[in-house]
Amino acid sequence: MTAEQNLGRAKIHLPDLAIELPSNIMWSGSYSQQYVNPQNLEVAEQELEMFMDLYNRILANCRNKCIPPKYHEPDLSKGEMVCIDRCVAKYMSVQKLLGKKMEENAENLTNIGSTGGGLPSTL
Amino acid sequence: MDFQRYNQAEQAQIAQMIEHKQMKDFLRLYSNLVQRCFNDCVNDFTTKSVTSKEEACVNKCADKFLKHSERVGARFGELSQQMTPPGSPQ
Numbered sequence: 281m282t283a284e285q286n287l288g289r290a291k292i293h294l295p296d297l298a299i300e301l302p303s304n305i306m307w308s309g310s311y312s313q314q315y316v317n318p319q320n321l322e323v324a325e326q327e328l329e330m331f332m333d334l335y336n337r338i339l340a341n342c343r344n345k346c347i348p349p350k351y352h353e354p355d356l357s358k359g360e361m362v363c364i365d366r367c368v369a370k371y372m373s374v375q376k377l378l379g380k381k382m383e384e385n386a387e388n389l390t391n392i393g394s395t396g397g398g399l400p401s402t403l
Numbered sequence: 404m405d406f407q408r409y410n411q412a413e414q415a416q417i418a419q420m421i422e423h424k425q426m427k428d429f430l431r432l433y434s435n436l437v438q439r440c441f442n443d444c445v446n447d448f449t450t451k452s453v454t455s456k457e458e459a460c461v462n463k464c465a466d467k468f469l470k471h472s473e474r475v476g477a478r479f480g481e482l483s484q485q486m487t488p489p490g491s492p493q
Contacts, residue, residue, distance in 0.1 A: 314410050314411060314412040315410075315412070316410075316412045316413050316416060317413065320409055320413055321413060321416060321417065321420075324406075324409065324413075324417045324420070325420060328417075328420070328421060328424065329424075331483075332424065332428060335475075335476070335479055336428070336431075338475060338479060339471075339472060339475050340435075342471075342475060343439075343468070343471055346471075347467060347468075347471060349442075349443040351443070351444065351460050351463035351464045351467060352463070353463060354462065354463045354466035354467060354470075355466070355467070355470065356467060356470050356471060356474070360471075361474065364471060364474050364475060364478070365474075365478055368475055368478040368479055368482065369478070369482065372482050372483075372486070376486075
């Protein structure tokens with residue numbers, strides 16, 4: 281009798297728990313039990329830094345090239361707007377172009393290093 | 404920059420990191436703005452207070468810079484979406 285009563289009580293408890301916990305965490309019960317890989321964080325941080333650096337460079341360079349220092353009005357003129365659009369597109373294209381070029385030349389550089397060229401060996 | 408390959412706990416930490424970096428970047432942007440507008444507009448040192456001409460110039464400079472920043476951000480966003488190959492998981 282008591283065993284059945286205990287079982288009965290257990291049945292009442294378990295469904296409540298099942299509703300509270302999300303299915304992928306199961307019995308751990310805590311959000312922080314998910315493993316945080318520090319390497320992933322570093323990779324994400326580096327990617328983010330690169331992204332933000334690129335954005336800031338484009339901002340500075342296109343401002344220097346497209347917006348003259350004489351301020352007659354607070355809005356961008358049509359010419360400036362078109363210039364900015366083209367500037368951003370060109371900057372990204374140049375970056376892609378040079379990225380490919382660097383990849384090609386990276387092989388050459390490593391070859392030169394292995395055959396003893398470059399820095400003199402007496403250093 | 405896709406975040407689907409990170410689990411939830413990592414995503415939370417990354418979101419916090421992004422917020423922190425964005426705040427730092429905003430402060431840098433602000434000091435750049437002040438420097439640029441000061442260099443371009445403020446050249447009259449016969450008086451200590453900012454003249455109305457300089458103030459107007461500085462306001463226009465700031466407006467222009469902010470609009471420029473907005474436009475570059477929009478174009479940059481469009482172009483970097485194009486740069487990620489269409490076959491990548493989203």
